[in-house]
Amino acid sequence: MSELGREDRERFEKLVLPHVDAAFNLARWLLRRRTDAEDVAQEALLRACRFFGGFHGGDARAWLLQIVRNTCYTWLEKNRPMELSVEFDEELHLQTCATPETLVIAGDDRKRLTLALETLPPRFREVLVLRELEGCSYKEIAAITSIPIGTVMSSLSRARRQLYSALANSSQGACP
Amino acid sequence: MRCDFADYLLQGYFDGELSGRQATEFEGHLGHCVHCAAELVDLDLLRDSLQLAQLYEPATASLRRKVRAPLHAIATTTAASQPRLWHWLAAAAALLFVVIVLGKVGRGFNSDDYQAELAEEIVDAHVRSLQAGPITGIASNDERIVKGWLDGRAGFAVPVRDFANGGFALKGGRVDVIEGRAVAVLVYERNRRPINVFIWRTRERDTSARTGSRQGFQWVDWRKGKMEFCAVSDADPADLEQLHQLMNSSA
Numbered sequence: 001m002s003e004l005g006r007e008d009r010e011r012f013e014k015l016v017l018p019h020v021d022a023a024f025n026l027a028r029w030l031l032r033r034r035t036d037a038e039d040v041a042q043e044a045l046l047r048a049c050r051f052f053g054g055f056h057g058g059d060a061r062a063w064l065l066q067i068v069r070n071t072c073y074t075w076l077e078k079n080r081p082m083e084l085s086v087e088f089d090e091e092l093h094l095q096t097c098a099t100p101e102t103l104v105i106a107g108d109d110r111k112r113l114t115l116a117l118e119t120l121p122p123r124f125r126e127v128l129v130l131r132e133l134e135g136c137s138y139k140e141i142a143a144i145t146s147i148p149i150g151t152v153m154s155s156l157s158r159a160r161r162q163l164y165s166a167l168a169n170s171s172q173g174a175c176p
Numbered sequence: 177m178r179c180d181f182a183d184y185l186l187q188g189y190f191d192g193e194l195s196g197r198q199a200t201e202f203e204g205h206l207g208h209c210v211h212c213a214a215e216l217v218d219l220d221l222l223r224d225s226l227q228l229a230q231l232y233e234p235a236t237a238s239l240r241r242k243v244r245a246p247l248h249a250i251a252t253t254t255a256a257s258q259p260r261l262w263h264w265l266a267a268a269a270a271l272l273f274v275v276i277v278l279g280k281v282g283r284g285f286n287s288d289d290y291q292a293e294l295a296e297e298i299v300d301a302h303v304r305s306l307q308a309g310p311i312t313g314i315a316s317n318d319e320r321i322v323k324g325w326l327d328g329r330a331g332f333a334v335p336v337r338d339f340a341n342g343g344f345a346l347k348g349g350r351v352d353v354i355e356g357r358a359v360a361v362l363v364y365e366r367n368r369r370p371i372n373v374f375i376w377r378t379r380e381r382d383t384s385a386r387t388g389s390r391q392g393f394q395w396v397d398w399r400k401g402k403m404e405f406c407a408v409s410d411a412d413p414a415d416l417e418q419l420h421q422l423m424n425s426s427a
Contacts, residue, residue: 020243024235038239043392043410045243046303075392078412110229117231131191132226138193157187160222167225 004052012052015060020045022061022134023068029129030072032118036079044071062136065144069126076122084122116166124159131156179211186212190219294354295397295406299390301352302372302408305361313350322349322362330360332377335403339364339422343415344371364419371409371419378404385420387413396420 004012023044027037044067055063076084117125123145130136130144142149179186185202188194194202206212314325323336329351338346344364352361354374362373378399385398396416397406405423407416 017243020240021232021234024239025233028233029231034233034236038236039391041235041239042242046306050306071392074410079389109225110231113225113229113231128226132223133232138188138191153187153193156191160187160219164218164222 004049008052012049015055016045016048016052016064019061019064023064025133026065026068026126026129027072029117029125029133030069030122031075036075040071040075041068043075044068047071059140059143062140062143065130065134066146069144073122112167112170116163116170119166120159120162124155124162127152127155128159128163179209179215186215186219190216295386295388295395296390297354298374298406299393299395299408301354301374302393303391305350305352305372306370313348315348317346317348319346322346325349326351326360326362330358330375332360332403334360334362334375335423335426336362337423337426339419342418342422344419344422366409366411366415366419369409369411371407371411371416373419373423374406374408376404378402380404385417387416389413398424400424 020041024037024041027041027044028034031037031040044064048064048067051067073084117128120128126145127141130141136144138149138152141152145152147155185194185198185205189199189202189206206216313329314322316322316325317338317340319336319338323334326334326336326349334349336346336349340346344366347363347365347370349363350361352359352374354376359374359376362375364371364373379402380399382401383399385396387394387396389395393408393410394413394416395406395408396413396419397404398420399405405420407419407423409416
């Protein structure tokens with residue numbers, strides 16, 4: 001266990017701490033609960049601090065988010081393993097009236113979007129959050145999630161389709 | 177009806193991730209594919225909704241405070257060997273203050289709440305041990321050596337057992353300060369994860385194990401033979417339970 005020397009500490013504060021928001025946001029969306037997200041994000045930051053000696057420059061945000069993601073998955077395996085095994089039932093969801101004509105997304109409907117996003121499996125939720133909320137490039141998402149870029153693209157495609165369907169499901173009242 | 181291009185090029189085009197050549201190729205396709213054109217409109221709609229909903233959640237104020245705090249603790253411990261002593265003295269003083277305050281408030285708590293509070297403090301000590309320097313004061317897997325080192329410093333006979341055969345290898349021991357008093361700590365390793373077992377004397381009678389978690393760390397707390405044990409780790413809770421069984425049956 002190496003201690004952070006003065007220089008490393010200054011580097012850590014300068015490079016890593018500016019991404020505390022990103023760390024919390026990713027944890028919040030992966031765990032769906034703010035209190036859990038706070039605990040896990042804190043643990044991830046402690047780990048980042050411990051592993052900082054192994055960080056030799058590059059994208060500090062991607063490096064931190066990779067640790068946050070891993071910490072979140074470890075936590076989910078331990079505390080809510082069901083969430084990792086349940087897959088989005090595309091069959092069921094895509095049967096609904098999800099067509100561009102019938103689906104009107106109310107832009108200010110934060111709660112509905114939140115619920116819809118939370119119904120996606122974590123691995124689809126995370127690519128959407130990283131891309132749409134965090135503004136990460138495919139390359140960054142690939143680094144954070146340790147999946148190839150081609151898989152990032154197909155995951156995003158499926159995630160967006162599923163989100164679209166989940167939204168359509170939540171507005172069934174608007175179906176013809 | 178979906179177009180074959182939709183899955184890959186369309187996403188990349190929408191996200192601005194295609195090379196110039198790929199983008200031109202896709203735009204040529206877009207000119208005569210109504211499916212892709214419609215899908216692009218959908219994607220746009222979805223992105224606008226996500227942006228408008230302001231789903232991004234920045235860190236809470238308390239998280240900001242918490243991630244600042246350990247860094248400063250590290251800053252104090254790493255400056256030199258001299259300030260490190262001061263750091264521990266300051267920490268001990270702070271803990272003593274906590275004890276006094278808890279002691280006063282504590283009358284309102286039932287003993288379960290008190291035990292949970294204590295466990296939380298121990299988890300914090302566990303976290304601190306992971307951050308600040310070597311986890312062991314004495315690094316050895318020899319029961320007698322660790323016991324000899326600990327007994328004098330903790331001020332009581334510490335039950336030290338190596339459970340390497342049961343999958344919990346003794347790595348050493350140290351003395352920590354919890355609630356202003358010296359507490360013996362045994363360090364075990366399970367699947368390369370450290371487990372700290374905090375041990376101190378108590379007047380209370382034996383209790384069965386209580387478990388909990390905090391900050392992603394698990395703890396198991398029990399009392400036996402006028403001693404209280406609290407094992408903490410980020411290992412599987414089942415591992416901690418197993419260690420509890422081993423220690424309980426050997427004590």
